[in-house]
Amino acid sequence: MRTRRALWTAAAGVMLVAVLGLLVANGIVWPNRILAARYDVRGVDVAHYQGAIDWDVLAAQDLDFAWIKATEGSSHTDERFAENWADATETDLLVGAYHFMSFESPGADQAAHLASEVPATAGTLPPVIDLxxxxxxxxxxxxxxxxxxxxxxxxxxxxxxxxxxxxxxxTEDAYDLYLAGRYPDLPVWIRSVAWAPRLSDGRDWTVWQYSNRDRLRGYDGVEPYIDMNVFVGDRAELEALTLD
Structure with a gap:
């Protein structure tokens, strides 16, 4: 009897873990949401993978900011950047662009490419380097x-x-290898989707990507999920980072 009960208990435990894993994999349960809930200012980052975006619908879902993929390397431009930028800047969101850094082309060329595609518009968020x-x-x-x-x-x-x-x-491993102990004047946006971020050199983060498997209304692309982020301060502090 004890053996049978132990087997049933073990089986129930395995089943619980499997169900929890399935819920996490489908973005239904995400432990970091509880930890991120203490931060009032939240936003998304998007690329062409989210397809056509209805920015009015997306912005209305308790969001404060959005960073949009603009460029990659020294020549690639995200196919939906221009449309996303034009539409997002018509909402109440604070909007910025991000550049995916390539390890295969000179940094000066990449900076020139970003500058050619993203206007230096007052009131928009500073560009982000995705490392x-x-x-x-x-x-x-x-x-x-x-x-x-x-x-x-x-x-x-x-x-x-x-x-x-x-x-x-x-990402945490890229931070440890390339940023820890360096670039003290650059704000850090850290990706940590499994636990609360703690930077290895004790530095404070500015933006935290806490989930890469959320679902919101307002987009229709090959990627069903959307990245969610929080800002460490209040909205006025985020606005203070915008371009003059």
């Missing part, structure tokens, strides 16, 4: 010196053109 591994660089990671040789002129070019320091978005 993460992709493709074969997940396994064959550039050294810190190699990454800094690209990142340094990219940051400098953005500061010169937009008159403001960029925000740097990073």
């Amino acid at each position: 993460e591994f992709y493709g074969g660089f997940h396994e064959d990671r550039p050294t810190a010196d190699e990454a800094h040789a690209i990142l340094d002129p990219l940051v400098a070019g953005i500061e010169e053109h937009y008159g403001a320091a960029p925000i740097v978005y990073a």
